[in-house]
Amino acid sequence: MNSFMRGAIQEAFYGVKQNHGGPFGAVVVKSGKIIAKAHNQVLKNNDPTAHAEVNAIRKACKKLGTFDLSGCEIYTTCMPCPMCLGAIKWANIKTVFYGATSKDADDIGFRDKDFYEKEFLEFKQIERDECLKPFEAWSAKDDKVFY
Numbered sequence: 774m775n776s777f778m779r780g781a782i783q784e785a786f787y788g789v790k791q792n793h794g795g796p797f798g799a800v801v802v803k804s805g806k807i808i809a810k811a812h813n814q815v816l817k818n819n820d821p822t823a824h825a826e827v828n829a830i831r832k833a834c835k836k837l838g839t840f841d842l843s844g845c846e847i848y849t850t851c852m853p854c855p856m857c858l859g860a861i862k863w864a865n866i867k868t869v870f871y872g873a874t875s876k877d878a879d880d881i882g883f884r885d886k887d888f889y890e891k892e893f894l895e896f897k898q899i900e901r902d903e904c905l906k907p908f909e910a911w912s913a914k915d916d917k918v919f920y
C-alpha cells in the first residue's frame with residue numbers, strides 16, 4: 774500500500790473514531806515527505822469548511838510559511854468535493870491522489886452529488902459599483918502580492 778495514502782487513511786479512521794466528522798483524511802507531500810496530515814473536523818469544530826483537504830492545506834501552508842504549495846501533492850481518501858478542489862487549485866497543488874469516489878461518498882449519505890446534479894444556489898448581483906471600489910484600491914497598490 775502507498776505509504777502516503779496509508780497516512781490519509783489513518784487520519785480518516787482517527788476522525789471517525791473521535792466523532793470529528795466523516796471518513797475523510799488527507800496528507801500533503803513535498804519532495805517525498807509528509808508536510809501535513811489532517812482529517813475531517815466538521816462536527817468537532819461546527820465548521821462546514823473543515824474538510825480533510827482544507828485542513829491539511831492550512832497546516833501545510835502554516836508549516837511552510839507560504840500560501841503557495843507548488844511542488845506539493847495531496848493524497849486524500851475520497852475524491853475532493855468542489856470546495857476542496859477550489860482550495861487545492863488556489864494552493865497550486867497539481868496532483869491529487871484519491872481513493873473513494875464522490876459516488877461512494879454519496880452512497881453513505883454525503884451530498885456530493887447535489888453539487889453536480891442539482892441547482893442549489895440563486896445568484897443575485899447587487900451593488901456592483903460600490904463593490905468595485907475595493908478592487909480599484911487593490912489595483913492601485915504598489916505593494917500588492919498576487920496569489
